[in-house]
Amino acid sequence: MSSIKIDTAKMNNKKIAISIRQVSKADSAAIVALDAEITGADKSAYWTDILDRFAGSDQRMQRYFLVATSADDELLGFIVGEIRAWEFGSPPCGWVLALNVSPGHRERGIGESLLDALCAKFRHADITTLRTMVLGNDKVNLSFFRGEGLAAGPYIELEKRLD
């Protein structure tokens, strides 16, 4: 079979200049709004709790909440991650707990930059495995993570209805 090369530069995915920084509590409203825009649900209490636990978290806590902002400080996306260890025998690994990019700014490298920044934090903490869990029909996030090199791992998610 001949070699197939796809020039993705032709696919209208211009990168955008962004800054990535640690979240602050002042970002709360923008985070809630972006999440609501994507999920259709107002989860203010959830994000307030996450911010309480992750904003200002130091290296020792091994929790990371990074935001991507435009030149005029508009919040364009965010990623939340945490190092967890030894659940069901798993050595310490870096978990991606959330990743959201503004729908109007997708395919411009923002999610990739956020993930790269989080991976750098994990590597700095000597973590060698990245892990996340995504709904099976969440095509956008699943295909993004696969595109970044993640694949099905040795653990299988199991669940049961309790009602």
Add this chain to the structure above:
Amino acid sequence: MKLQKASRYALYAVLHLASAPDKQHSTAEIAEEYGISIHHLAKVMRTLVRSGLIESVRGVGGGYRFAGNVRRTTLWDVIHEFESLESDMESPDELSGNAEIVISGLDNVNREIDGLIRSTLDSITLKTLLRYGVENLERG
């Protein structure tokens, strides 16, 4: 899971067209490039046009061109017209003894397996598929 020949042809064609999105290619060119049946490929191309992944360009120098997005179009988008994901389990019409319990239990297992296969196929974009292939070949 064993992919149908039509699925393989569809992937050849879509990836070939996506590799040069500004150009049109004829069925004959693609069939020759991959050493496959032009008649079988022609049927596949018509299905791909109907599904909106490629478009037909008429006139001199006409042919087909890619109409998707390699960063969004998934393996499932390309092959779903040619595949049935429902696990095929032969079971007799009359079930006796514990057979009904066994078959009913296997139905659950098959649904779980089918769901995992569907999720996997629908999460691998054309770009990711190509990367897998290149990495495998480089590893030898």
